[in-house]
Amino acid sequence: MIQRETTTGVPEATDLPSIIRPYGDTTGDAMVQLSFTLPVPAGKRAELAALGLARQMGLDPASVVHAKAMGPHFTFFIVYGKVNHLIDYAGIEVPEGREYPLLPAKEIELAIRTVLNRRLVVVGACIGTDAHTVGIDAILNVKGFAGEKGLEYHREIQVVNMGAQVTVEELLERAKAENADAVLVSQVVTQKNAHIHNTKQMAAAFHAAYPTAVGPGMGRPLLIAGGPRFDTVTETELGVDRIFGKGTTPGEVASYLVHALLPSWTPQEES
Amino acid sequence: MGKLNLDPQVVAKARRLAERAAEPVIEMARTHTTVSVERAQLRLAGLSGADADGRPWVNHLVDAVRDQVGLEHGVALPVWDALRRESYADLSALAQAAALGAVTFRLPSGDDAAAATAHARAAAREGITRIDRRRAERDQLLTEVGDPPKPWVYLIVATGDIYEDIPQAQAAAREGADVVAVIRSTGQSLLDFVPEGATREGYAGTYATQENFRLMRAALDDVSKELGRYVRLTNYASGLCMPEIATLAGLERLDMMLNDCMYGIIFRDINPRRTFIDQRFSRQVHARAGIVINTGEDNYLTTADAVDAAHTVVVSQLLNERFGREAGLADSQLGLGHAFEINPALPDSFRLELAHAQLVRELFPDAPLKYMPPTKHMTGNVFAGYLLDAFFNLAGVMTGQSIILIGMMTEGIHTPWLSDRDLALENVRYVRDACGALAEDFVPRPDGFVVQRAEQVLSESVDLLERICDDTLLQAIADGTFGVTRRPADGGKGLDGVVERADGYVGPALDILETEDPHAGHRPQTPAGSVQR
Numbered sequence: 098m099i100q101r102e103t104t105t106g107v108p109e110a111t112d113l114p115s116i117i118r119p120y121g122d123t124t125g126d127a128m129v130q131l132s133f134t135l136p137v138p139a140g141k142r143a144e145l146a147a148l149g150l151a152r153q154m155g156l157d158p159a160s161v162v163h164a165k166a167m168g169p170h171f172t173f174f175i176v177y178g179k180v181n182h183l184i185d186y187a188g189i190e191v192p193e194g195r196e197y198p199l200l201p202a203k204e205i206e207l208a209i210r211t212v213l214n215r216r217l218v219v220v221g222a223c224i225g226t227d228a229h230t231v232g233i234d235a236i237l238n239v240k241g242f243a244g245e246k247g248l249e250y251h252r253e254i255q256v257v258n259m260g261a262q263v264t265v266e267e268l269l270e271r272a273k274a275e276n277a278d279a280v281l282v283s284q285v286v287t288q289k290n291a292h293i294h295n296t297k298q299m300a301a302a303f304h305a306a307y308p309t310a311v312g313p314g315m316g317r318p319l320l321i322a323g324g325p326r327f328d329t330v331t332e333t334e335l336g337v338d339r340i341f342g343k344g345t346t347p348g349e350v351a352s353y354l355v356h357a358l359l360p361s362w363t364p365q366e367e368s
Numbered sequence: 369m370g371k372l373n374l375d376p377q378v379v380a381k382a383r384r385l386a387e388r389a390a391e392p393v394i395e396m397a398r399t400h401t402t403v404s405v406e407r408a409q410l411r412l413a414g415l416s417g418a419d420a421d422g423r424p425w426v427n428h429l430v431d432a433v434r435d436q437v438g439l440e441h442g443v444a445l446p447v448w449d450a451l452r453r454e455s456y457a458d459l460s461a462l463a464q465a466a467a468l469g470a471v472t473f474r475l476p477s478g479d480d481a482a483a484a485t486a487h488a489r490a491a492a493r494e495g496i497t498r499i500d501r502r503r504a505e506r507d508q509l510l511t512e513v514g515d516p517p518k519p520w521v522y523l524i525v526a527t528g529d530i531y532e533d534i535p536q537a538q539a540a541a542r543e544g545a546d547v548v549a550v551i552r553s554t555g556q557s558l559l560d561f562v563p564e565g566a567t568r569e570g571y572a573g574t575y576a577t578q579e580n581f582r583l584m585r586a587a588l589d590d591v592s593k594e595l596g597r598y599v600r601l602t603n604y605a606s607g608l609c610m611p612e613i614a615t616l617a618g619l620e621r622l623d624m625m626l627n628d629c630m631y632g633i634i635f636r637d638i639n640p641r642r643t644f645i646d647q648r649f650s651r652q653v654h655a656r657a658g659i660v661i662n663t664g665e666d667n668y669l670t671t672a673d674a675v676d677a678a679h680t681v682v683v684s685q686l687l688n689e690r691f692g693r694e695a696g697l698a699d700s701q702l703g704l705g706h707a708f709e710i711n712p713a714l715p716d717s718f719r720l721e722l723a724h725a726q727l728v729r730e731l732f733p734d735a736p737l738k739y740m741p742p743t744k745h746m747t748g749n750v751f752a753g754y755l756l757d758a759f760f761n762l763a764g765v766m767t768g769q770s771i772i773l774i775g776m777m778t779e780g781i782h783t784p785w786l787s788d789r790d791l792a793l794e795n796v797r798y799v800r801d802a803c804g805a806l807a808e809d810f811v812p813r814p815d816g817f818v819v820q821r822a823e824q825v826l827s828e829s830v831d832l833l834e835r836i837c838d839d840t841l842l843q844a845i846a847d848g849t850f851g852v853t854r855r856p857a858d859g860g861k862g863l864d865g866v867v868e869r870a871d872g873y874v875g876p877a878l879d880i881l882e883t884e885d886p887h888a889g890h891r892p893q894t895p896a897g898s899v900q901r
Binding site: 325 | 539542543553554555558571572635636637670780785786787790791853
């Protein structure tokens with residue numbers, strides 16, 4: 098079935114097929130492409146090995162369209178093939194979108210002024226051995242990211258960016274000294290799951306340091322972790338209130354701060 | 369040269385301003401020392417090794433002298449005085465005793481001071497001679513094995529384990545790399561000591577140690593002979609131990625070192641004073657060792673906008689050039705950095721890239737420029753990324769860049785796979801071979817877009833340099849002029865390791881580096897810059 102698009106560009110739900118297969122150039126052709134390397138010398142035997150892999154992956158028929166020797170011990174392949182899998186599209190629930198609205202800069206400032214009646218304090222750092230401040234800087238520094246100014250830009254937000262290689266103890270001490278409303282940690286380096294260990298350690302230290310806290314903003318700071326490789330874990334596993342992934346903009350973080358810390362604020366408009 | 373018709377008076381003015389901006393900082397570096405400069409001089413004198421916990425003997429010895437007599441006069445006088453008086457077999461024995469608190473240091477005077485100085489000088493001379501020998505060895509290998517034509521293809525390995533790095537580096541060389549960089553473990557820049565021995569664990573990189581340097585250089589010597597071209601080895605002279613790592617690089621014949629005048633300050637929050645003092649010594653060593661430095665201007669564009677901040681790159685290059693030349697580096701040792709980081713969604717983005725790249729080429733005609741591939745605008749769309757890398761390679765060839773870091777289409781997704789590297793090399797080979805000497809034919813239209821843009825960036829650079837001269841460089845750094853990060857002169861890590869030199873300071877290796885022409889007795893290098901195919 099050919100998908101019709103509505104004026105908004107979103108296909109109407111009723112028009113979507115319930116069972117789908119990949120689309121090459123004809124509906125139902127089920128064609129996919131993949132590339133991979135096998136640790137064997139190039140040649141006929143290597144190509145048969147590549148086809149064997151493709152077949153086990155459910156590609157039938159499959160064809161090796163490109164095989165190239167990479168040194169004496171490896172061969173790179175590009176394979177096209179037809180998959181025999183069906184996807185029950187109707188059975189896939191629409192995932193929840195952002196649980197909070199994206200607020201314009203003005204409204205963020207208005208919300209903080211109205212509800213908090215003081216500046217909202219954010220302390221951020223790259224913890225552990227991680228020296229990559231790109232993520233935390235993109236969110237905190239005025240310069241911002243993706244055309245959006247960072248949190249420093251908001252007069253109503255006081256930002257303390259502690260920079261790189263901050264220890265959990267230093268972060269905790271600073272968060273207490275500044276009376277932080279929110280603590281942001283950025284973790285880019287993921288070798289040996291350092292990002293997971295560091296964040297868990299940070300969260301545990303904060304929970305231990307605020308034993309009487311009821312929740313974020315109620316006896317302890319809101320704990321936020323950001324980084325490109327947190328997609329395998331949940332907030333609960335890490336002990337933080339929110340994880341932000343790759344491509345997060347400062348506006349999303351600022352809007353979340355309002356949502357999580359100023360629950361009495363009623364958003365004026367949604368975007 | 370001269371495709372942009374740059375006004376030579378404006379260029380001369382930019383250099384004069386950079387010189388003026390750098391002068392107070394150079395003066396500070398001349399009159400101060402740091403714990404790491406002192407440790408580096410002990411390393412040159414032959415002290416190596418560490419205690420059972422991995423704390424180097426140079427750290428023990430410098431700390432002991434600092435605690436007892438201070439560092440204003442340098443460690444050489446108290447150390448060689450103690451060696452003479454107490455008849456320890458060597459520096460290592462003295463350091464071990466000092467670590468146990470068994471040595472009483474003093475500041476000798478009169479004949480004792482003269483004797484200590486003479487012994488210290490002899491030891492420093494031996495160290496410098498070792499570096500000279502390693503440089504001569506490189507020259508000989510370049511002649512015997514062969515020096516690859518420019519642009520050099522620069523590839524990175526980073527496993528964390530030196531014994532995994534070695535086969536990967538050799539494979540990279542066989543695949544076409546002319547320069548192999550071993551990425552350093554991410555925490556190392558903030559360690560105030562250099563780890564010891566061969567290391568097998570690191571975070572997102574491998575520790576820079578003397579033994580790791582030796583192992584990798586030996587492995588690349590083997591593969592250089594096999595391939596018939598000398599494969600250069602790169603590491604990082606940056607962070608709190610910059611002078612020591614520079615020294616170890618000289619002793620183990622590394623060929624290039626990342627060594628930027630402001631990178632550690634801005635991106636690692638290392639104290640600005642500490643950085644500039646350490647840097648001057650490290651560059652003096654690099655000059656002597658024939659090491660090409662790679663500066664890090666590309667990094668500014670990962671935080672700042674590549675169009676808006678284009679002039680900050682040029683300003684930093686001019687400062688790096690000034691600091692480098694003052695420390696004795698020849699122009700052929702100035703691997704000034706820049707990058708292809710303009711948002712590809714911007715109209716005319718490629719023309720802007722060409723303007724910036726050509727401007728840098730013409731401002732620094734004899735410098736082996738290091739051109740960095742896109743990272744900021746690389747996405748999960750590996751196909752678009754491959755195209756962007758091809759345009760980067762094209763800009764590099766058209767503007768005669770000297771060292772091209774190879775862009776990976778999976779940048780930002782994972783550390784490069786074997787196939788990523790192979791495809792990346794296929795990309796650069798195609799562009800290089802297809803373009804040939806296209807740089808000859810690339811002559812921007814007079815007063816056209818490229819020429820005007822280059823002129824504008826140069827004029828913005830002059831304006832910024834004027835402001836820096838008025839405010840001082842340290843203040844400009846504190847104000848967030850570079851990379852949008854504010855770094856006050858008294859902030860950051862490592863300031864406690866900075867000491868003003870007293871009258872009568874003795875730094876025996878420093879004396880040699882300061883007073884001798886670092887390139888005397890060395891054959892002239894082939895001029896860099898032009899595309900030789």
